[in-house]
Each structure stands twice: as C-alpha cells, then as structure tokens.
Amino acid sequence: MPQTVATLRAGDELAAVLACTRKDRLTARSGAPYLALELRDRTGAIPGRAFRDADALAAGFDRGDLVRVTGLVERFGDQLQVQVRTIVRADPREADPAAFLPVAYRDLDELDGFLEHLAREVHDPGLRGLLALLLDDGDVRAAMRRAPCTRNGHHAYLGGLLEHTVAVGTLVVEVTQLHQGLDRDLLLTAALVHDLGRTREFTYGAEIGLSDEGRLLGHVELGLRMLAERAPRVAGLSAERRLALEHCVLTHHGPDAAGRAGAGSRFASVEALALFRLNAVDAAVKGAIDHGLGLDGGG
Structure with a gap:
C-alpha cells in the first residue's frame, strides 16, 4: 500500500511522491x-528538513512541484517531521495531481x-455542430x-469546471421554460x-x-480563440449566430469586465x-457553500 502522510509514524522510512508546498x-x-x-498529500502535511547538501538538493526541485522524497520520519517536540535524504522533482508520468489536489464532490x-x-x-444545426x-x-x-473554475473561489478543485458548466446549463433549461422569449439554443x-x-x-x-496563456490572456480570450479555431469547420453556423454566441461568452462576467475595445458598457x-446572471448565481451560491457568505463568487 502506498505511503500517505496520515499513516506515517516515528521511525518510518519514507519513500514517496509528495507535493512540496513550502521550500x-x-x-x-x-x-x-x-x-x-x-x-x-490529500491526507495531510508534514514538515521536512534537509541538513546535508542543502544547496545541491534545492537545485533539483521548486516549491509547487511534485517531488520524489526519501528520508526518516522522526518526532520533533509534539509533531512529526521528515529528515530528508534525497528529494527530486517527480516524473510527471508517475505523479497524478489528482492525488494531491482537491477534487469534485460529484461523480465526473x-x-x-x-x-x-x-x-x-x-x-440549431450550426450550434449543435459546434x-x-x-x-x-x-x-x-x-x-x-x-x-x-478558479484557484481560490468557486469550484476551486479538479472537475470544478465540468460541475459548474453542467449547473449553468441546467439553470438555462429551467429559465427558458419560464421565459420562452429567450433563444434557448443560443x-x-x-x-x-x-x-x-478554463x-x-x-x-x-x-x-x-x-499557465502562461492563462496569466497573460485569461480564460475569456482563450475560450473565444478555441471557438474561432473550430467555428469555420462547422457547416450551417452562420456568421450572425457565431457573433451572437461570441458576444455571450465575451460578456459572461458583464460587459464592463470584457476588457475589449468595442465590448461596450451594456449587453x-x-x-x-441571462448568461451573466445565471453564471453569477451558480458561482455565488457554490462559493458561499464552500467558503462562507463573505466570498464573492466571481467567475
């Protein structure tokens, strides 16, 4: 059975892949x-100390890496810690981030x-094709x-994007039954x-x-680019329908948040x-459930 932080005891020899969250x-x-x-790991955290060859060891990994570490678990005062012998950045093929990061509560x-x-x-044939x-x-x-969906706000866990997307889509189905003047397909x-x-x-x-493109461009621009890459390959997707869809995506945080020349200050x-409001409802409610009423749900 793989070692986990929660099962470690004083005197154990540690040999595991763990997340380095402080260096x-x-x-x-x-x-x-x-x-x-x-x-x-997902079961807890343990401090580590590396006294021998500290600078040489430090060159092999960074804070935020998944690392392969060996050492001896010892008791120091009232807590356990690891006397680290070796520590290197783990091969991505042997380390699944899902073992270290929070994951969706619902079945994916x-x-x-x-x-x-x-x-x-x-x-709609064009939108369905897209x-x-x-x-x-x-x-x-x-x-x-x-x-x-976010790193610290609503749905801030692996699978959160899928959960939020399904939630907003479900809200759309309900709202379009109440307000039949809405273009349901769009x-x-x-x-x-x-x-x-995202x-x-x-x-x-x-x-x-x-990611670099996430930091420099943001998810709205990235999403528009993904649509632009595929839309020309869809038979039956008119320029008018594509433009209407892109406007919804561009303004789903509000027209003032779009950050593009020409976005205007209104929908x-x-x-x-409707998309702006429904997106905000799910983000705010989920954010409050996970983090309390003080959180602004954001995106």
Whole structure:
C-alpha cells in the first residue's frame, strides 16, 4: 500500500511522491544552510528538513512541484517531521495531481453524461455542430474533467469546471421554460462553452497554478480563440449566430469586465444578460457553500 502522510509514524522510512508546498533556505546556528520544507498529500502535511547538501538538493526541485522524497520520519517536540535524504522533482508520468489536489464532490462520469444530455437539447444545426465538434475532441473533454473554475473561489478543485458548466446549463433549461422569449439554443450553447478557456488557463502540480496563456490572456480570450479555431469547420453556423454566441461568452462576467475595445458598457442581447446572471448565481451560491457568505463568487 502506498505511503500517505496520515499513516506515517516515528521511525518510518519514507519513500514517496509528495507535493512540496513550502521550500525555504535557512541558516542553522552553525552557519550551514538547510532546507525547511512542507510535504503534502490529500491526507495531510508534514514538515521536512534537509541538513546535508542543502544547496545541491534545492537545485533539483521548486516549491509547487511534485517531488520524489526519501528520508526518516522522526518526532520533533509534539509533531512529526521528515529528515530528508534525497528529494527530486517527480516524473510527471508517475505523479497524478489528482492525488494531491482537491477534487469534485460529484461523480465526473455522471456529470459527463449530463453534459452530453444538455448538448443534445440544442437543435440549431450550426450550434449543435459546434458543440459536437468540441465534445467529440478527447483532449477537450479530458481537460474539462480536470480543470477547476478558479484557484481560490468557486469550484476551486479538479472537475470544478465540468460541475459548474453542467449547473449553468441546467439553470438555462429551467429559465427558458419560464421565459420562452429567450433563444434557448443560443443561451444553452453559450452556457456550455462560456468557460471553455478554463481548460487552458491552469497548470497542475502540488498546487493549481496559472499557465502562461492563462496569466497573460485569461480564460475569456482563450475560450473565444478555441471557438474561432473550430467555428469555420462547422457547416450551417452562420456568421450572425457565431457573433451572437461570441458576444455571450465575451460578456459572461458583464460587459464592463470584457476588457475589449468595442465590448461596450451594456449587453447586446437578452441571452447575454441571462448568461451573466445565471453564471453569477451558480458561482455565488457554490462559493458561499464552500467558503462562507463573505466570498464573492466571481467567475
């Protein structure tokens, strides 16, 4: 059975892949450098100390990496710590971030099924074709199952993007039954793709980080680019429908948050307004459930 932090006892020899969530180079009273570490998995965290060859060891990994570490578990005062012998960055093929990062509460296979059901509710040929092109892409589907929505706000865990997408799509189905003047196909498609850029926004290791394109462009721009890459390949998707969909995606945090010249300060369609409100409802409610009423749900 693989070692976990929760099962470690004084005297154990540690040999495991763990997340490094703290890395400080300090100086002992003798003047020699040493490393102060925090090593973590989903079961807990344990401090680590590396006194021998501290600088050489430090060159082999960074804070935020998944690391392969060996050492001796000892009791220091009232807590356990690891006297580290070796520590190096783990091979990505041997370390699944899902073992170290928080994951969705709901079953991802079930959410995948809901996503496909919602996509089948879109009857407009062009929009339905665009959704099919996206959902038939195995890389996109895998990325949707993995990505969070945020790093510290609502749905801030692996699979959070899929959970939030299904929730907003479900809200659209309900709202369009109450308000039949809404363009159901447009609004539902927009709900299912509005956060598509999240699939390229993050990196995964000891912590959820931002990719370079996520940091520099943001998920709205990334999502629009993903749509632009595929839309020309969809028969029957008119320029007018594509533009209406892109406007919904662009303004799903509000027209002032779009950050693009020409976005304007108001919505160009009632569907864009509806998506903004429904997205905000799910984000705010989920954020409050997970973090308390003081959290602004954000995206």
